[in-house]
Amino acid sequence: MPKQRITKEMVVEAAFEIARNDGMEQVLVKNIAEKIGCSVQPIYSYCRNMDGLKADVTGRALEFVREFAAAHIDPSDLFASTGRAYVQLAKEEPNIFKLFILHRREGVSSLDELYQKETDPQTSGFIADGLKISREEAKKLHLHMLIYTIGIGTIFCMTTPGISTEEIFEQQEKAYQIFLKETLENKRNGNQQG
Template structure:
C-alpha cells in the first residue's frame, strides 16, 4: 500500500476536530498524528511550533462560526436572533464557542477597540434604522448585547450538567429588553 501524503490542510483539519470535540488543550502533536493515522514526524514538518497551529485552528473556528451564524440567523429579526444563535452555538459546540470567545485578541485596549474589531461597522447603522434611534445609541445597544451574550454564553458553555437553554434565552431576552429601553429612553 502506498504511503499517505500528509498535507498541512489534513493537520489543521485534524487539530480542528480535536479542538471541537475535546478543547484546544488536547491539540497536541501525538493526538493529531493518532487522528490522521500517521507518525508524529509529518506533523512536526508542518508545525514549527504549536502556537502557529493553534492560530490556524482559531482561524478555522472563526470561519466555522461565521458560517454557523449565517445559516442559523433569523433574517426577519437579525439583531435579536444573533444573540440566540450564539447561545445555540454555545450549547451545540461548547468547545468551539470557548475557543472563539477566549482566544487572545491583540491590539484591544478599550471596549470601543473590541467593538470595532469584532463587529461589522454597518450593524449599528442597521440597528439605528430598524429602531429609529441614533447610530451612537444603536452602537451602545449592540455593544451591551455583545458583552452580555459573551458572558452568558460562556457560563452556558462551561456548566455541568448545564443550565437549561430556556432559562438562558429568558435571561438574554430580559437583557435585550432592558438595554433596548435604555437606548430608546435615555
C-alpha cells in the same frame, strides 16, 4: 500500498476536529498523528511551532463560528437571532465557543476597539434603522448585548448538567429589554434637551 501525502490543511483540520471535540488542550502532535493515521514525523514538519498551529486552529474555529451564526440567523429578526445563535453555538459546540471567546485579541485596549473588531460595521446601521435611533445609540445597545451574550454564553457552556436554552434565551431577552429601554429613554431625554 502508496504512502498518504500529509498536507498542512490535513494537519490543521485534524487539529481543529480535536479541539472541537476534546478542547484545545488536547491538540497535541501525537493526537493529531493518531487522528490522521500517520507517524508524528509529518506532523512535526508542519508544527515546528505549536503556537502557529494553534493560531491556525483558532482561525479555523472563527471561520466555523461565522458559518454557524450565518446559518442560524433570522434575517427578519437579525439582532435578537444573532444573540440566540451565539448561545446555540455555546450549547452545541462548547469547545468552539470557548476558542471563540478565549482567543487572544491583539490591538484591543478599549471596548470601542473590541466592538470594531468583533462586529460587522453595517450592524449598527441596521439596528438604528429598525429601532429609529442614532447609529451611536445603536452601537451602544449592540455593545451591551455583545458583552452580555458573551458572558451568558460562557456561563452556559461552562455549567453542568447545564442551564436550559429556554432559561438562557429568556434572560437574554430580559437584558435586551432593559438595554433597549435605557437606549430609548436616553434618546427621549436627548430630544427633550435639544
